[in-house]
Amino acid sequence: MARRLLQGNEAVLLGALRAGATYYAGYPISPSTEILMRASVHAADHPEFRFLQAEDEIASANAIIGASLAGAKSFTATSGPGFSLMQEAIGYAHKVGVPCVFVDVQRVGPATGMPTMPGQGDILQSRYGSSGDYTSLVFYPSSVVECYRYAVEAFNAAEESLSPVVLLTDAFIAHLNEVVDLDAIEVEVKERTLPALASGQTRLFTGVLVYADGEPATADADEYLRQYEEAKARRLTIAERYAFHEYGWNTEAETLLIAYGITRRICQPLASHFALWRPVRIWPVLERELREVAARHRNIVVVEGNDGQYAGVVERVLRRDVARVPLLGGRMSLEAVREGLARLGLLAPEAVGPAGAAR
């Protein structure tokens, strides 16, 4: 395959196929629908790839869990409201330890909100959306190439950690078209290690807390702690292998911008003015890396498409106040970032103007 124009959503699908996904279940919702659509086109030509358009997101999420336990690498894609509906299933997958991938193409919520506009409002939902305590792995690419690459990594992380992994994108990244050469991208694919459901062993999967022999352990705090700590340790250990992040731009600058996904792209023209730190692995938070980088800069500004969801996390990790530039209502533009930075006194007002290189 040579260089070609590719859309973010399509790149996610191709990444999933590269990772060996053979099952997709989904329900149409803007701005993620192209993934479902491309999956159906792929299924029409490839009988080994199974595709289900389910009756809702609850069904899609549970279908990919079933497919994964049966031995297929599986995934689904949705957007905010659908992701909310999937949360119970995600909790189940965490409890049971099911490797699968949930793609959430973020739009402006809550509810139907602004379906065609980009948002980043699901940062906390991707971590805390389901009930109880669990350890999530979440990646958030910033380009079409990265959509492909981190889709593969999401599958790898799911297989290694035996847990559902969330791949966040947003309406802009999903609909971005960029020229890419997928052959030039080297990715490693982790093969399935979890034995399939029909592999000959009698196996029991349940969302309830049980002992190894299947007896209920619903009132045994020690057993709960044992299983919880084991799952948490495993996922944190695996997450260390996927500590993707980026630090750069003007690293001598006083001010560090923290931006991820589409906001990192939007801030690009300010590269000469600011340092940038971008987490690709949104969860678990890259605490050590964040502390090291933050220590080098006097000011920290989190630019994000929500009202301070990640900024609050950064404050907790650094135990210091950070400034915020929230880009709300789909108004994700360089002007909005400049205005926000000028309000904070970090960018001269005359630098606020039409899009282009920072003046």
Place this chain on the structure above:
Amino acid sequence: MTQTSDLAFDRIAGVRKTPLEEFYASGHRTCQGCESALVMRQFAKASGPRTVVTGSTGCMYVANTSYMTTPWVVPWMHTQLGAAGPSAIGMAAGLRALMRKGRIAQERINVISFCGDLGGGDMGLSGISGALQSPYDLLIILYDNESAANTDIQATGLTTYGAQTTFTPPGKVHRVMQRRWKKNVAGMLAVGHPTCRYVATACSAYPPLDFLNKVRKALAVGGPTFIHTFDPCPKGWDYHPSYSHELGELGIKCGIFPLYEIVDGRVSYTYDPKKKGRIPVREYLEKQGRFAHLIDEDVAYIQRRVDAMWEEWEIPGVAPLKGGLRPA
């Protein structure tokens, strides 16, 4: 088959007797030739001014309320995808509570909830089932254009077998990707909810006035009621908008969409193929671009299934059980 025309309700006796007032007015953004918009217009006309409407996400939500403009003259509320049933229950219960407390006058206010085939036939099915067990007067209308029409024509559980949609494209290996047979929603709800007094199927195009009178009858019967409409969609079905009515009529006459009403468990056919005959389904299928990839074998398969529905089902078009009871 028992005739149920003896039920007392304010029947619209002829086209010229149709009320002139519109409660779904001009100014909407639906496509040219949209039959679902006609469903909205007709049920609002039949129901009249003392009506509140709720509708779940779908093309009739998006196209009718964009940019803070709306054709709805009566109060209207958007509800989440899949929530047509529960939102109707909430509305009816709220009105009853206010009337009981004397906060609003005691009067008949029609509660009508609509949903598309995806929102009602797939995602919202459990919610509609719950509503049909409720003690409230409400009417749920499932407008069925056989696709998720506001998000670029994706297949649903109610899409006709074989149809091309953005999720069911013909491929090199698989010609037919929509391999699911259309769900029999009205029949399923009628059979599964023995206390629901009125379930019907309708088409705003054919026969004339039939849908308006079914709405009037459903509201007169009272309790939770359900109507499933058959709505040709020029964009999704790929035909010229001027043929919408014709396609509705062909769909009914070929028997692929059975037209009936069930009042208190009694079925009567609005268009009875046993008396009036059926045209070949090919005449209906060949006029739509979404079936252009089908070959004779596929058309024959669809014809066989439709034939079986009318000739082998215990209650044709309603319940796909065959041959009565077998000895134990």
